[in-house]
Amino acid sequence: NAGVTQTPKFQVLKTGQSMTLQCAQDMNHNSMYWYRQDPGMGLRLIYYSASEGTTDKGEVPNGYNVSRLNKREFSLRLESAAPSQTSVYFCASSEASFGAVGYGYTFGSGTRLTVV
Amino acid sequence: KNQVEQSPQSLIILEGKNCTLQCNYTVSPFSNLRWYKQDTGRGPVSLTIMTFSENTKSNGRYTATLDADTKQSSLHITASQLSDSASYICVVSVAGTASKLTFGTGTRLQVTL
Numbered sequence: 001n002a003g004v005t006q007t008p009k010f011q012v013l014k015t016g017q018s019m020t021l022q023c024a025q026d027m028n029h030n031s032m033y034w035y036r037q038d039p040g041m042g043l044r045l046i047y048y049s050a051s052e053g054t055t056d057k058g059e060v061p062n063g064y065n066v067s068r069l070n071k072r073e074f075s076l077r078l079e080s081a082a083p084s085q086t087s088v089y090f091c092a093s094s095e096a097s098f099g100a101v102g103y104g105y106t107f108g109s110g111t112r113l114t115v116v
Numbered sequence: 117k118n119q120v121e122q123s124p125q126s127l128i129i130l131e132g133k134n135c136t137l138q139c140n141y142t143v144s145p146f147s148n149l150r151w152y153k154q155d156t157g158r159g160p161v162s163l164t165i166m167t168f169s170e171n172t173k174s175n176g177r178y179t180a181t182l183d184a185d186t187k188q189s190s191l192h193i194t195a196s197q198l199s200d201s202a203s204y205i206c207v208v209s210v211a212g213t214a215s216k217l218t219f220g221t222g223t224r225l226q227v228t229l
Binding site for chain 2: 004040041042043044045058059090092104105106110
């Protein structure tokens with residue numbers, strides 16, 4: 001089925017370890033996003049890529065880096081994980097940037113990350 | 117500061133009953149408002165998208181309303197089913213070149229027998 005695929009689904013890291021969250025979409029969407037979801041808070045934007053070859057910081061970028069590998073793939077890297085990065089991470093894609101009228105977002109199923 | 121507030125935080129209803137979820141926002145300038153359904157352990161799935169000029173939009177048993185003057189939206193669920201148990205998230209888009217989505221914290225709905 002067409003959509004957004006995230007790997008892994010679950011991960012436990014020790015403080016200071018690094019890891020990369022993978023995201024791929026097969027809908028030929030131009031824009032891709034990484035969000036984190038924490039209890040009691042709305043989804044917050046970490047980084048986004050409006051089009052292939054561009055990336056920009058979102059609301060909470062500290063401690064993260066991203067790579068738009070090609071039009072399909074957008075990865076999120078934690079260089080030195082901290083307990084504050086324990087969260088559920090969602091990748092999303094859309095045809096156009098940022099909530100342009102008429103363009104919906106498609107979200108992946110999420111990666112549940114625990115940093116101990 | 118752009119904010120989206122939802123109420124109630126949680127709600128339990130019997131199967132077959134109707135319910136209405138509320139969303140108030142202070143986002144400006146407004147572009148569009150979306151309602152998403154998020155099942156436990158899954159990503160959000162879009163239910164409706166409404167622009168400034170639309171005041172009602174339906175998707176099956178889901179009907180969203182928008183009052184842009186009072187900056188309020190509601191999501192009405194008719195004849196609820198067990199599969200409606202989920203979180204419902206209100207999302208408002210800010211207009212402009214640096215537009216972004218502002219997410220509410222969601223209403224957790226549980227439908228019981």
